[in-house]
Amino acid sequence: MEIGLSHYLILSGLLFAIGIYGILTRRNAIALLMCVELMLNAVNINLVAINRFLQPDWRIMTGQIFAAFVIVLAAAEACVGFALVIAIYRNLNRINVDEINLLKW
Amino acid sequence: MTFKDLFILLLGPELWLTFLGFFLFTLDLIFPRAPKKVFGLLTLLAFVGGLVLVAAQVLSPDLADEVRQAAQENRLGYWLVTTFSLDGLATFSKGAIFIGAILIALVTVDYVEKNLREGIPEFYGLMVFSVLALCFMVSSVELITLFLAIEFASISSYILAAYLRGDPKSSEAAMKYFLVGATTTAAGLYGMSLIYAGTGTTYLYEMTAQFMPQLGETGVAFSPPLPVLIGLLMMLATLGFKVAMVPFHGWCPDAYEGAPTPITAFLSVASKIAGMATLMRVFASGFGPLSAGWVPILAFLSLVTMTFGNLAALWQTNVKRLMAYSSISQVGYLLIGVAAFSPSDFQTLLGMSTFQGSEMALPGIFYFLLGYAFANMGAFAVIIWVENWEGATDRESFEGLAQRSPVAAALLTLSFLSLIGIPPLAGFFGKFFLFGAALSRGLGWLAIAGVVNSVISAFYYLEVVRRMYFFPPRRPERVSTSLMVSSAAVLGVVGAFAIGILTEPAYQWAMAAFFDVVFAPNISFR
Amino acid sequence: MSVGQVVFWLAAVGAVLGAIGMLSSPNPVHSALFLVFSLFCVAVVYLLMGAEFLAIIQVIVYAGAIMVLFLFVIMLLNLKRDEFGQDRLFRQYPVSYLATAVLGAVLTTAGLAVGLRFSEEPTLLVPADRLANLLFTKYLLPFELASLILLIAMIGVVVMVKRPRGG
Numbered sequence: 001m002e003i004g005l006s007h008y009l010i011l012s013g014l015l016f017a018i019g020i021y022g023i024l025t026r027r028n029a030i031a032l033l034m035c036v037e038l039m040l041n042a043v044n045i046n047l048v049a050i051n052r053f054l055q056p057d058w059r060i061m062t063g064q065i066f067a068a069f070v071i072v073l074a075a076a077e078a079c080v081g082f083a084l085v086i087a088i089y090r091n092l093n094r095i096n097v098d099e100i101n102l103l104k105w
Numbered sequence: 106m107t108f109k110d111l112f113i114l115l116l117g118p119e120l121w122l123t124f125l126g127f128f129l130f131t132l133d134l135i136f137p138r139a140p141k142k143v144f145g146l147l148t149l150l151a152f153v154g155g156l157v158l159v160a161a162q163v164l165s166p167d168l169a170d171e172v173r174q175a176a177q178e179n180r181l182g183y184w185l186v187t188t189f190s191l192d193g194l195a196t197f198s199k200g201a202i203f204i205g206a207i208l209i210a211l212v213t214v215d216y217v218e219k220n221l222r223e224g225i226p227e228f229y230g231l232m233v234f235s236v237l238a239l240c241f242m243v244s245s246v247e248l249i250t251l252f253l254a255i256e257f258a259s260i261s262s263y264i265l266a267a268y269l270r271g272d273p274k275s276s277e278a279a280m281k282y283f284l285v286g287a288t289t290t291a292a293g294l295y296g297m298s299l300i301y302a303g304t305g306t307t308y309l310y311e312m313t314a315q316f317m318p319q320l321g322e323t324g325v326a327f328s329p330p331l332p333v334l335i336g337l338l339m340m341l342a343t344l345g346f347k348v349a350m351v352p353f354h355g356w357c358p359d360a361y362e363g364a365p366t367p368i369t370a371f372l373s374v375a376s377k378i379a380g381m382a383t384l385m386r387v388f389a390s391g392f393g394p395l396s397a398g399w400v401p402i403l404a405f406l407s408l409v410t411m412t413f414g415n416l417a418a419l420w421q422t423n424v425k426r427l428m429a430y431s432s433i434s435q436v437g438y439l440l441i442g443v444a445a446f447s448p449s450d451f452q453t454l455l456g457m458s459t460f461q462g463s464e465m466a467l468p469g470i471f472y473f474l475l476g477y478a479f480a481n482m483g484a485f486a487v488i489i490w491v492e493n494w495e496g497a498t499d500r501e502s503f504e505g506l507a508q509r510s511p512v513a514a515a516l517l518t519l520s521f522l523s524l525i526g527i528p529p530l531a532g533f534f535g536k537f538f539l540f541g542a543a544l545s546r547g548l549g550w551l552a553i554a555g556v557v558n559s560v561i562s563a564f565y566y567l568e569v570v571r572r573m574y575f576f577p578p579r580r581p582e583r584v585s586t587s588l589m590v591s592s593a594a595v596l597g598v599v600g601a602f603a604i605g606i607l608t609e610p611a612y613q614w615a616m617a618a619f620f621d622v623v624f625a626p627n628i629s630f631r
Numbered sequence: 632m633s634v635g636q637v638v639f640w641l642a643a644v645g646a647v648l649g650a651i652g653m654l655s656s657p658n659p660v661h662s663a664l665f666l667v668f669s670l671f672c673v674a675v676v677y678l679l680m681g682a683e684f685l686a687i688i689q690v691i692v693y694a695g696a697i698m699v700l701f702l703f704v705i706m707l708l709n710l711k712r713d714e715f716g717q718d719r720l721f722r723q724y725p726v727s728y729l730a731t732a733v734l735g736a737v738l739t740t741a742g743l744a745v746g747l748r749f750s751e752e753p754t755l756l757v758p759a760d761r762l763a764n765l766l767f768t769k770y771l772l773p774f775e776l777a778s779l780i781l782l783i784a785m786i787g788v789v790v791m792v793k794r795p796r797g798g
Contacts, residue, residue, distance in 0.1 A: 009742030017735035018650040024727035039291035046298035052680040076784040083788040091273035184771040224790045253776040264787030302745045331744040
C-alpha cells in the first residue's frame with residue numbers, strides 16, 4: 001500500500017495520544033517532561049507531512065518553518081522545565097507532582 | 106512618511122519595550138551598586154512610554170491609510186504586514202495592557218524591596234519582556250507568530266511565578282503552571298497543524314477569506330470541516346489556558362496563591378486581557394464565518410466557567426486564592442460575549458448588511474475588560490497594601506481593616522462592588538452589555554445564568570467586606586503603605602468609576618476597536 | 632513494497648514502540664534512551680518526506696542537547712527507579728484510558744478526514760538555503776520572537792537555579 005498523508009497523520013495521532021496518556025498517569029515531573037517532548041514531536045510530524053502532501057511546491061515551506069520553530073520552543077521549554085524541577089527539588093526534596101501539595105484546592 | 110518613520114510608529118511600543126528590557130538586563134552589570142528602586146522606576150517609565158506610544162498610534166490621523174498605501178507600494182516589508190497587524194483590536198488591548206502594567210509597576214516596587222533578595226533587575230526585565238510578549242500576542246495575525254508570542258508570554262510568566270526562591274509554594278505554583286501550560290501548548294500546536302491541514306495556510310485572514318464565499322451565499326454560519334473544527338477545539342486549549350477557562354483552569358488558583366502578588370495581578374489583568382483579545386481575534390474575527398461550529402461549545406464553556414469559579418470561590422479563605430476563582434468566573438462572563446457572536450455581526454462589519462451595533466456583544470467584551478482591569482488592579486493594590494504590612498493574605502489579615510486603614514477598606518470595597526456589578530461602577534455596565542447581547546441572540550438561559558452567578562459572587566466578595574467592617578482588628582496598629590501602592594489603588598478605583606460614568610465614550614472607543622478587527626489587514630498576502 | 636514503504640513502516644513502528652517503551656520502563660535512564668530512539672525514528676520519517684534539514688536538527692537538538700539535559704538532570708537528582716517508575720493513584724486509570732482512547736479516535740478521524748492523499752510528485756529534498764531564505768524574509772518576525780524566547784529562557788534558568796548568595 002502506498003503511503004499517503006493519512007498514514008503520517010495517524011502516526012502522529014498515536015504518538016500524541018501516548019503522550020497524553022503519560023501526562024495523565026505519570027507522577028514524576030521528569031517523566032511528564034518527556035511526554036511533552038513526545039507530543040511536540042507528534043505535532044512536527046503533522047506539520048511536515050501536511051507541507052509535503054498538500055503543498056508539494058517546495059517554494060512554500062510553511063509547515064517546515066513551523067516545525068523548526070516548534071523545535072526551538074521545545075528546547076526553551078525543556079530548559080525552563082528542568083530549572084523548575086531543580087528549584088522545586090531544592091525547596092521540597094521531591095519531584096513527584098502528586099506529593100507537591102502545599103497548595104490545596 | 107518614510108519607511109523608517111512608519112516602521113517606528115507601527116512597532117513603537119514593541120521597540121521601546123525591547124530596548125528598555127535589554128537596558129534593564131545590562132544596567133545591573135554595568136552599575137552593580139545602583140539602588141534597586143531605580144529599576145522599578147525604569148520599569149514604570151517603560152510602561153508609561155508604551156502607553157504614550159500607543160496613544161500616538163491611535164491619535165495619528167492617517168496611520169491606517171499610510172500603512173495601506175505603503176503596503177501597496179511595497180514599501181513595507183511583507184514580513185511585517187502579513188504577520189503583524191495594528192488594528193483597533195490590537196491598539197485597544199495594548200492600551201488596556203499598558204494601563205494594567207503601569208498599575209502593576211506601581212505596586213511592584215515596595216513588594217520587591219520587601220520580598221526579593223536577588224535577581225531584582227532580572228525580575229523587572231522579565232516583567233518588561235512579558236508585557237512585550239503580550240503586545241505581540243494581540244498584534245499577530247499569523248499562527249506561527251501567534252504561537253511564538255503566546256509561548257514567549259507563558260515562559261516569562263513561569264519564570265516570574267517561581268521568583269520567590271526560598272518559598273516552596275512559589276516553585277510549586279510555577280511547576281503546576283508550567284505542566285498545564287506545556288501540555289495545553291502541545292495540544293494547541295496540534296490543533297494549529299490540523300487547521301493548517303484544513304486550510305493550507307497559517308494566515309488568519311486568508312482562512313477567513315476562504316470561508317467567506319460560503320457565508321456570502323447563504324448568510325448563515327456553517328460548521329467548519331472536521332479537521333478545522335477539531336483543530337479549533339484543540340487551539341481553544343491554549344487560549345483557554347491563557348485566560349484560565351474551565352477545564353483548563355487547574356493551574357490558576359495555585360499559581361495565583363504561590364506567585365509573588367504583583368505577578369498574580371499581572372496574570373489576572375494584563376495576561377488575561379491579551380488572552381481574551383487573542384481568543385476574539387481567532388474565533389470571532391478569524392473563524393467568524395464558521396461560528397455555527399464553535400458558538401454552542403463556547404456558550405456551554407462560559408456557563409461552566411462562571412458557575413465553577415463562583416461556587417469554588419465561596420469556600421476560599423485566602424484572598425489571593427479567592428481572587429483566582431473570582432477571575433475564573435469573570436472569564437465566564439466574558440465568554441458570554443464571545444458566544445453571543447453571530448455571523449450577521451461579521452456581515453455588518455463587512456458592510457454586507459445594516460448596522461446592528463446595539464446587539465453586538467464584542468464591543469461589550471472590550472468595555473468589560475477595561476472595567477475589569479481597573480477594578481481588579483484596585484483590589485490587588487489593596488491586597489499588596491495589606492500583605493506588605495501583615496505578611497499574609499488570609500481572610501483574617503483583613504479583619505477590622507476599616508479601623509486600621511479606612512481608605513484601604515473603602516477602596517477594596519469599591520473594587521469588589523465593581524466586580525459584583527453594582528452601578529454606577531464599570532462592572533455593572535460591562536455585564537449589562539454582555540447579558541443584553543446574549544438576550545438578543547437567543548441565549549437567554551446564559552444571561553439568566555450570568556445574573557444568578559453575579560448574585561452568588563456577591564456572597565464571597567461581601568464576606569471579605571463584612572470582615573473588614575464588622576470584625577475586631579487582630580492587631581490595633583494602623584496599616585500604612587507607600588504613596589505608590591496607595592495611588593495604584595486609588596487609580597484603579599477611580600478608573601472603574603470613570604468608565605462606569607463615562608459609559609458612552611468608553612463604549613464608543615470599544616466599538617471603534619471592534620470595527621477595525623476585520624478591516625485593518627486589508628492587504629493581499631503572497 | 633518499495634524501499635520507501637518499508638522504511639516508513641519500520642520508522643513508524645519504531646517511533647510508537649519507543650514511545651511505549653519510554654512510558655513503561657521503570658528506569659529513568661532507559662526511559663530517556665527509549666525517547667531518543669523514538670525521536671530518531673521521527674527524524675527518519677522527516678527524511679522520507681524530504682525534510683532533510685529538519686531531520687538533521689532533530690537529531691542534533693534532541694539527541695545532542697535535550698537528551699543530554701534529561702540525563703544530566705536524572706543524574707543530578709539521583710533519581711531512583713521506584714521513584715521514577717510509579718504511576719499515580721489507581722482511581723485515575725479509567726479516566727486516563729478513556730481520555731486517551733477518545734483522543735486517539737478523534738485524532739485518527741481528523742487524520743482520515745484530511746484525506747488519504749498521495750503525492751504524484753517525487754519527494755524532493757528541500758534545500759536548506761531555501762529554508763534560511765524564508766526565515767529571514769517572510770518569517771522574520773517569528774524568528775526575532777524565537778530569539779527573544781531563547782534569551783529569556785536562558786536568563787530565567789540562570790536566575791532560578793543560581794544558589795542564593797551565602798546560602
